[in-house]
Every structure is written in C-alpha cells, then in structure tokens.
Amino acid sequence: MNAKTTAVVSYIGWIGWLIALLAGDKEDPFAKHHLNQNLIIYLIGLIPVIGSIAALVFWIMGLINVVNNKAEPLPLIGEWHILK
16 A cells, blocks of 8 residues: 555544554555554544544544645644654
C-alpha cells in the first residue's frame, strides 16, 4: 500500500487501522502521522460520551486532512505521539 492508501485505510475502524499498520507503508511520514493520530482518536473514543463525541469530530477532521493530502496535527491531540 502506498502512503495515502495506508492513511485512508487506517480510518476504517480498528480493523482498518491494524491492516494499515501491518500491511501499509509505516516508514512514510504521512502514513505514520495518520496512523498515530488515528490510534489516539480510537483511544479517546473509549471514554464514554464526551470521548466518543470528541473522537468523532477528530476522526472527521483527520479524514478530511487525508483526502486533502495534509499531515496537519489535530487540535489538542496533534502533538501526542504513541507510535515512533
């Protein structure tokens, strides 16, 4: 998978994220950026009610960034990095 495909697939739920992580281009900075932000979004979504709403907003913003070929950090969570 190329970097953009990896980033898009990572936005298709947990299974899509795992597929993108295992089969995608993890070394590309664009793909790695979106894999990382998506992991944080999914973890925030585990928080009842408020986390779920915030995760949905961040998910939409992140998907818009992928479609526009941008690797901009999301507000509040954009500087958090779990994947190195």
